[in-house]
Amino acid sequence: MVGIIIWESDSFRPPPAAGIAALPFENLSDDKANGYFAMGIQDEILTRLSKIRALKVIARTSTEKYQSRPDDLRKIGEQLGASSLLEGSIQKSGNAVYINVQLIQAATGNHLWVESYDRNLEDIFAVEGDIARKIAIALNTKLTVNEQQVLTEKLTNNSAAYDSYLRGLALEPRGWYSAEVKEVFRRLYAEATRLDPKFVAAWARLARTDAWMVFLGQDTTRERREAAQHALNMAIQLQPDSTDTLLAKAYCQYWLRHDYSAAKAVFMQVRSQLPNSSEVLTALSAVTRRQGAWDESLEYSHEALALNPRDPRLLVDRAWTYEIIRRFDDALKTTEEMLKIVPNDPDAVAYRAAILHALGRIDEARRLFRTVSIDVANDSLTGILIEHWLLDRDYQTLIEALQSAVIDPGITVMRRALYREAIGFAQLRAGDNTAANDTLIKARHDLEILREQDADNSEITAHLASVCAYLNDKEMGLKLAEQAASLLPTSQDAILGPALEENLAHVEAELGEKERAIVRLEGLLQVPYSSVSHSGPITPHLLRLHPFWDPLRGEPRFEKLVADRPPKS
Numbered sequence: 001m002v003g004i005i006i007w008e009s010d011s012f013r014p015p016p017a018a019g020i021a022a023l024p025f026e027n028l029s030d031d032k033a034n035g036y037f038a039m040g041i042q043d044e045i046l047t048r049l050s051k052i053r054a055l056k057v058i059a060r061t062s063t064e065k066y067q068s069r070p071d072d073l074r075k076i077g078e079q080l081g082a083s084s085l086l087e088g089s090i091q092k093s094g095n096a097v098y099i100n101v102q103l104i105q106a107a108t109g110n111h112l113w114v115e116s117y118d119r120n121l122e123d124i125f126a127v128e129g130d131i132a133r134k135i136a137i138a139l140n141t142k143l144t145v146n147e148q149q150v151l152t153e154k155l156t157n158n159s160a161a162y163d164s165y166l167r168g169l170a171l172e173p174r175g176w177y178s179a180e181v182k183e184v185f186r187r188l189y190a191e192a193t194r195l196d197p198k199f200v201a202a203w204a205r206l207a208r209t210d211a212w213m214v215f216l217g218q219d220t221t222r223e224r225r226e227a228a229q230h231a232l233n234m235a236i237q238l239q240p241d242s243t244d245t246l247l248a249k250a251y252c253q254y255w256l257r258h259d260y261s262a263a264k265a266v267f268m269q270v271r272s273q274l275p276n277s278s279e280v281l282t283a284l285s286a287v288t289r290r291q292g293a294w295d296e297s298l299e300y301s302h303e304a305l306a307l308n309p310r311d312p313r314l315l316v317d318r319a320w321t322y323e324i325i326r327r328f329d330d331a332l333k334t335t336e337e338m339l340k341i342v343p344n345d346p347d348a349v350a351y352r353a354a355i356l357h358a359l360g361r362i363d364e365a366r367r368l369f370r371t372v373s374i375d376v377a378n379d380s381l382t383g384i385l386i387e388h389w390l391l392d393r394d395y396q397t398l399i400e401a402l403q404s405a406v407i408d409p410g411i412t413v414m415r416r417a418l419y420r421e422a423i424g425f426a427q428l429r430a431g432d433n434t435a436a437n438d439t440l441i442k443a444r445h446d447l448e449i450l451r452e453q454d455a456d457n458s459e460i461t462a463h464l465a466s467v468c469a470y471l472n473d474k475e476m477g478l479k480l481a482e483q484a485a486s487l488l489p490t491s492q493d494a495i496l497g498p499a500l501e502e503n504l505a506h507v508e509a510e511l512g513e514k515e516r517a518i519v520r521l522e523g524l525l526q527v528p529y530s531s532v533s534h535s536g537p538i539t540p541h542l543l544r545l546h547p548f549w550d551p552l553r554g555e556p557r558f559e560k561l562v563a564d565r566p567p568k569s
Helices: 032-049 073-080 121-138 145-151 159-175 179-195 200-215 222-238 243-255 260-273 278-290 294-307 312-324 328-341 346-358 362-369 379-391 395-406 413-429 433-453 458-470 474-487 496-510 514-524 540-545 547-552 556-562
Strands: 019-022 082-093 096-105 111-120
Touching (some): 019 032, 019 073, 032 082, 032 159, 073 082, 111 121, 121 145, 121 159, 159 179, 222 243, 243 260, 278 312, 294 312, 346 362, 346 540, 362 379, 395 413, 413 433, 458 474, 458 496, 474 496, 496 547, 514 547
Antiparallel strands (some): 096 111
16 A cells, blocks of 8 residues: 555655654553553654754654554555664563664665663663664764754653653544543643643643644633643743744644744744654644645645655645645545545545535435444544534434533533534424524523633634524624624635635525625635635535525525536646
């Protein structure tokens, strides 16, 4: 299975042949729960290697699906674009750590370097640095004075704090779309800072986690924003120029303040210090996308994939960019490559289904969803499933699936509000007005609480406007929808600005302002963006299928909009 992705329309450049990749380190500990430790050590070695400019380091997220000691090294090297592969095993027993590592030439299977370490936890940073240095030497890489210093950096003197930090890092991939999992690794980072208040990397991760939850709408409270800022301030106070601190600063500018120009400037600064970081390139792709610099965003995405060719999340991100700019054929090709790497992965399936929705191919999307189980703890999957059930007009399934989640005591207020909004709308379109009214009043109460805590949040305001429209509160619905659109115009956010305009059109349609809604939709059909209520821009197929637009059916100008026509590719 070849993981190098080729898009004919974009002349994608495959990873350079001289790359180095680390296969998953084998956990030989008696306690198999220590797998996080092996993963963390591997990740930290790669982080150090990524600071060496002369090397091309493949990210761990592209190798994590492989076995620790695979047979076909040549094939893996070709898939990853790596001429050298690092294998290792780790055994942790109490305070003792045994590490075996070997660097192998992928094409021949010959060993370039082998070494074993028998150390205490307190010496682990010296081991990580020594491994990175000796790999560089084995690859005939000349290190600069600064690179030699960077390789020996010590994150903390507290082994318990480092252990908590590694546990958090290991959980992060599982928390990509889950607020609950984010809370778990957030507590681990917080524990690391409690054990060592001078642990800069832990403070930085703590800041990023809180800012991330705000950005995704999982917790937009003032307390969460202040927690993110406090953690960032601590990192800045301790070590303002470290790459960990600078990354946290850039993410906070991006996720908390929507200051995309400032975020881009800091990410560019970090890029000069982490020349092999696919994460930084991915962040630059995301920031420039928000600025509407579509070609620049795709170029950063190309570069990120060269260093991380088999990370499904990068492919999800790229597919979303293609969907935003209405290049649906390229988006579908990207999801095909993604599903080759992670067949039947729920997120990969959901994103492909979302693109099929935009093209009106509901039957294909329905067949795709039969391959995955419903997990309402996965925010991204559930959001696209809600879209699917509405397009399919399967109101009963939507109501039943979300009702149990709404009463979960661990659910965030924001997610509960959004689920109640969806349930209420489904009940309304199903003709159960009494139940809809009860559900929507509860949703409005939740959203009003959130808005009191974050009055300038455009998305909360937009959702509250929609709920008011469903409750037939015309004055408040229109007022809030217009306010949401003014809070974050397209000139400030190329993705969300038009989405808020679409939300205003939806509210206008729901409240009888049909002509205004149609005029607004006519303009939006040519604009790149991603909707508040679904994963991409509005298309004629979505206008035709989505019950949002039922009030406009029969209007001649609207029917002209929904007439089948090929989407831009």
